[in-house]
Amino acid sequence: xxxxxxxxxxxxxxxxxxxxxxxxxxxxxxxxxxxxxxxxxxxxxxxxxxxxxxxxxxxxxxxxxxxxxxxxxxxxxxxxxxxxxxxxxxxxxxxxxxxxxxxxxxxxxxxxxxxxxxxxxxxxxxxxxxxxxxxxxxxxxxxxxxxxxxxxxxxxxxxxxxxxxxxxxxxxxxxxxxxxxxxxxxxxxxxxxxxxx
Numbered sequence: 271x272x273x274x275x276x277x278x279x280x281x282x283x284x285x286x287x288x289x290x291x292x293x294x295x296x297x298x299x300x301x302x303x304x305x306x307x308x309x310x311x312x313x314x315x316x317x318x319x320x321x322x323x324x325x326x327x328x329x330x331x332x333x334x335x336x337x338x339x340x341x342x343x344x345x346x347x348x349x350x351x352x353x354x355x356x357x358x359x360x361x362x363x364x365x366x367x368x369x370x371x372x373x374x375x376x377x378x379x380x381x382x383x384x385x386x387x388x389x390x391x392x393x394x395x396x397x398x399x400x401x402x403x404x405x406x407x408x409x410x411x412x413x414x415x416x417x418x419x420x421x422x423x424x425x426x427x428x429x430x431x432x433x434x435x436x437x438x439x440x441x442x443x444x445x446x447x448x449x450x451x452x453x454x455x456x457x458x459x460x461x462x463x464x465x466x467x
Contacts, residue, residue, distance in 0.1 A: 272296045273395075274303060276322035276336035281425045286337070288449055289458045293465075297335065305329045310352070315339065315392040318352055320404060328399035339391035339454060341427045343375070343415060345384050350375065354426065368426055372419060375430065385415040387431065389453040393461050405464050409456025413440070424448065 271294065275283060278301040287297055300307075308325035310318040315338040323336035340354030350357035350371070358370035379385060388410050395405040411431075419429035421441030428440035440448060449455045 272298060272332060274305065274326045274330045274332045274334045275299050276308065276326035276334055278307070282337065285449060285454060286335070286458065288445065289455060293462065300326045303330050310338070313352060315352060315390055316394070316406060319392045319394040323394040323396045323404065324399050327396050333395065333397050335393065335395050337391055337393045337454060339389065341387055341389055341431070343379070343387040345382055346378055372427060372430055375415065375427065376417065379415060387415050388412040389431065391453040391457040393457040395461060395465070405461060407457045407460035407464060409453040409460065411451065411453035411456070
């Protein structure tokens with residue numbers, strides 16, 4: 271089945287494809303179909319994911335899959351949250367930057383020793399733009415924020431996100447392990463289970 275992915279993030283596409291390929295799904299990033307990025311005005315992951323999925327389905331006529339995910343840091347009241355990808359942007363025209371986002375996060379945490387955090391992923395699947403019963407799945411991945419980056423895999427906050435059970439950051443995990451245990455991997459596995467039902 272051909273699905274439009276409501277994202278242009280090449281690394282996210284690679285992660286999702288690795289998990290969905292066994293189902294025979296072909297994910298096509300929305301940019302290849304001329305779909306501009308949707309507005310994400312909402313304060314929750316689920317509302318933003320649903321808005322993105324409906325937007326992509328409406329403009330392509332295809333079923334759509336959207337993921338809204340981010341990092342929630344306890345000490346920061348859940349920030350950067352839904353603003354994770356745009357955390358360090360001062361204007362909407364400014365390009366997104368993982369490096370600047372990581373710098374801002376480290377500045378915000380300062381020398382605090384309480385650095386618990388978790389990644390959240392909400393994945394929404396709509397059969398068509400007006401689907402009255404979208405499939406929604408969620409995953410959480412708990413860890414801590416390091417004072418300095420480690421590892422060169424992954425993207426976003428992965429080099430700062432430390433996993434005590436592995437004694438590694440998300441950026442130090444091999445892709446197969448990361449896909450099995452990450453917030454996005456958990457959400458996708460839950461979505462796949464719903465689709466099989």
